[in-house]
Amino acid sequence: MVNSMEDLIILHEDNHIIVVLKPQNVPSCEDESKDLDMLTIIKEYIKVTYNKTGNVYLGLVHRLDRPTGGVMVFAKSSKAASRLSEQLRDGDFEKRYFAVLVGTPKEEKATLTHYMKKNAVNNMVYVCPPSVQGAKFAELEYNVLESVNDLSLVDVRLHTGRSHQIRVQMNAIGTPVYGDMRYGGEKAKKGYLALWAYYLSFTHPVSKERMVFRVQPPKDNTPWNQFDTERSIKIIKPSI
Numbered sequence: 001m002v003n004s005m006e007d008l009i010i011l012h013e014d015n016h017i018i019v020v021l022k023p024q025n026v027p028s029c030e031d032e033s034k035d036l037d038m039l040t041i042i043k044e045y046i047k048v049t050y051n052k053t054g055n056v057y058l059g060l061v062h063r064l065d066r067p068t069g070g071v072m073v074f075a076k077s078s079k080a081a082s083r084l085s086e087q088l089r090d091g092d093f094e095k096r097y098f099a100v101l102v103g104t105p106k107e108e109k110a111t112l113t114h115y116m117k118k119n120a121v122n123n124m125v126y127v128c129p130p131s132v133q134g135a136k137f138a139e140l141e142y143n144v145l146e147s148v149n150d151l152s153l154v155d156v157r158l159h160t161g162r163s164h165q166i167r168v169q170m171n172a173i174g175t176p177v178y179g180d181m182r183y184g185g186e187k188a189k190k191g192y193l194a195l196w197a198y199y200l201s202f203t204h205p206v207s208k209e210r211m212v213f214r215v216q217p218p219k220d221n222t223p224w225n226q227f228d229t230e231r232s233i234k235i236i237k238p239s240i
Contacts, residue, residue, distance in 0.1 A: 016080040016206050024069035029060050070197025071215045083205035094201040097156040100194035100223045101175040104152045111141045112169045125164040127172050138162045145232050153227040178223050
C-alpha cells in the first residue's frame with residue numbers, strides 16, 4: 001500500500017514522464033472517498049525531490065480502477081501529456097492485464113465484443129443492446145494461459161477502454177474475475193480482485209524510443225501464487 005511518497009515504487013523517470021507501480025486499492029486520482037491517490041502522491045514526490053514551489057504539473061494520461069494494481073505512466077509536462085494522449089487515441093499505447101477467472105472460458109482464445117452502459121447512480125456497468133441510448137462499444141481479446149483448481153489465468157488486451165470493461169465482459173461469458181463480488185456475486189469468490197495491469201508499452205513523447213514495462217502481480221497473494229506469472233510474462237509477445 002502507498003501511504004506516502006516514501007512508499008512510491010518508480011519504474012522509470014525522466015524530464016518528461018514518470019512510470020510507477022500502482023498498488024491495488026489506491027485510487028489513480030482523487031475520488032469521492034478522498035483517500036490518498038497516486039496523482040497526489042507523485043505530485044508531492046516531485047515537489048519535495050526537486051524543491052518545486054507552487055503547483056506541480058502532472059498529467060493523468062490513463063487510469064486504473066481502484067481495485068486494480070499495476071503499471072501506470074504519468075506526464076511531467078503538458079507536451080508529453082498531449083502526445084501520450086494522442087497515442088492512446090491512435091492505438092499506439094498497449095496495455096495488457098493478467099486476470100484470474102473463476103472457471104474456464106469455453107474458448108481458449110477469443111475476442112469479446114459487447115455494448116455497455118454505465119449507471120452513474122450506483123457506479124455499475126451493464127451489458128446492453130446496441131440500440132440503448134448511451135450504449136458504448138467494448139472489445140477485448142483474451143488468451144487462457146493456465147487452468148488450476150477451477151481457476152484460469154488469462155492474458156487480456158483491451159481494444160477499447162470502457163469503465164470496468166474486463167470485469168463486465170468476463171462475467172458476461174460466465175467466468176467472473178476472482179474477487180469481483182460486484183459483478184460476479186458469490187461465484188467470484190471472496191478476496192482481492194485478481195486483475196493486474198502487468199504490461200505497458202508506448203513511444204516516448206520526446207525521444208521517440210519505444211518504452212516497455214512489465215510488472216509481476218503480488219506473488220504472495222492468493223490467487224496469484226497458484227500460477228507461474230513470471231513464465232507467462234516472458235513468453236507473451238506484444239501486439240504492437
